[in-house]
Amino acid sequence: MSLAHGYAAQDAHSPLVPFAFERRSPGPNDIRVEILYSGICHSDLHQSRDDWGGALFPMVPGHEIVGRVAEVGADVKKFKVGDIAGIGCMVDSCRHCDNCKADLEQYCFEGATWTYNAKERGGERLTFGGYSDHIVVDERFAVKISPKLDLKAVAPLLCAGITTYSPLRHWQVGPGQKVGVIGLGGLGHMGVKFAKAMGAHVVMITTTPEKGADAKRLGADEVLVSRDADAMGAHAGSFDFLLNTIPVGHDVNPYAALLKRDATMVLVGALTELEPPLRGVNLMFGRKRISGSAIGGMAETQEMMDFCAEHGIVSDIETIAIQDVNQAYERMLKNDVRYRFVIDMATLERAPA
Ligand SMILES: [Zn+2]
Ligand SMILES: [Zn+2]
Numbered sequence: 105m106s107l108a109h110g111y112a113a114q115d116a117h118s119p120l121v122p123f124a125f126e127r128r129s130p131g132p133n134d135i136r137v138e139i140l141y142s143g144i145c146h147s148d149l150h151q152s153r154d155d156w157g158g159a160l161f162p163m164v165p166g167h168e169i170v171g172r173v174a175e176v177g178a179d180v181k182k183f184k185v186g187d188i189a190g191i192g193c194m195v196d197s198c199r200h201c202d203n204c205k206a207d208l209e210q211y212c213f214e215g216a217t218w219t220y221n222a223k224e225r226g227g228e229r230l231t232f233g234g235y236s237d238h239i240v241v242d243e244r245f246a247v248k249i250s251p252k253l254d255l256k257a258v259a260p261l262l263c264a265g266i267t268t269y270s271p272l273r274h275w276q277v278g279p280g281q282k283v284g285v286i287g288l289g290g291l292g293h294m295g296v297k298f299a300k301a302m303g304a305h306v307v308m309i310t311t312t313p314e315k316g317a318d319a320k321r322l323g324a325d326e327v328l329v330s331r332d333a334d335a336m337g338a339h340a341g342s343f344d345f346l347l348n349t350i351p352v353g354h355d356v357n358p359y360a361a362l363l364k365r366d367a368t369m370v371l372v373g374a375l376t377e378l379e380p381p382l383r384g385v386n387l388m389f390g391r392k393r394i395s396g397s398a399i400g401g402m403a404e405t406q407e408m409m410d411f412c413a414e415h416g417i418v419s420d421i422e423t424i425a426i427q428d429v430n431q432a433y434e435r436m437l438k439n440d441v442r443y444r445f446v447i448d449m450a451t452l453e454r455a456p457a
Pocket of ligand 1: 147148167
């Protein structure tokens with residue numbers, strides 16, 4: 105066992121505070137990673153406030169983790185001490201179901217083991233996430249990161265990055281296609297960068313015209329303001345693929361109208377009911393599809409990390425001290441971040457705010 109230090113929510117109504125806890129000693133297939141940076145995902149805020157139910161406290165959030173390997177188990181093959189490793193939303197899965205065998209551990213029939221707000225597989229011990237000084241994880245659930253990348257800006261790739269990369273790959277986005285990215289936040293800004301790097305003609309679809317200039321800086325070829333009915337009409341039936349990153353229930357009908365015949369819109373943000381309901385006719389005429397996608401498997405997360413190294417892709421971030429994590433949550437609620445907060449874990453040694 106090793107003593108870890110981090111920040112935890114003790115219940116759904118209190119701010120995060122300093123917290124000490126134990127990590128397991130590395131087993132034969134485990135690596136111990138000293139955490140350098142931890143991104144802040146919207147789900148961290150929602151889970152620590154139990155907005156989705158089932159929260160397990162104390163809770164150390166964080167599933168966008170970048171660190172340096174400090175110790176490796178006897179059977180570890182992928183990593184050596186000193187390597188840079190990334191850990192995302194999962195730390196384990198059953199490994200024998202059809203989905204795990206297909207390298208889609210996130211869809212494990214028995215349920216993947218989440219990086220925090222879960223119990224370790226086969227035990228009662230809670231998993232604790234990246235807002236902490238180190239983590240112990242099976243090497244299957246860690247990816248290798250090129251040290252040439254800006255490591256603090258790599259952290260959000262472990263959730264926001266793979267969540268957008270995986271559907272763009274699955275639906276084979278590439279040159280000659282017109283691809284729309286709906287919503288410009290932590291997910292959307294990565295969707296624009298990836299779709300552009302894959303060679304597509306990228307249209308940023310946003311309710312906020314002011315975000316247009318930023319979308320173009322990120323690589324969008326065009327900006328479509330979804331509140332402009334004439335502009336939406338001009339783009340009707342013209343998209344090969346839509347990546348919908350809106351994080352709340354919303355009206356998908358106007359977006360369905362943008363799809364070409366047989367084209368797909370994939371939801372990666374909205375977990376809850378779509379309001380108002382989807383009208384069947386909006387899919388029937390044009391044989392259109394609406395699908396969903398959740399993060400990505402470990403093999404694909406490694407593929408994404410290699411793609412980012414090759415194309416020099418990282419997230420746009422604002423670095424904070426861990427003592428400021430509660431203020432960062434408040435700013436996220438006001439969408440006051442471009443586009444991801446990342447905690448510099450070296451600040452853990454400072455006195456609590
Ligand atoms: Zn996340
Ligand atoms: Zn499984």
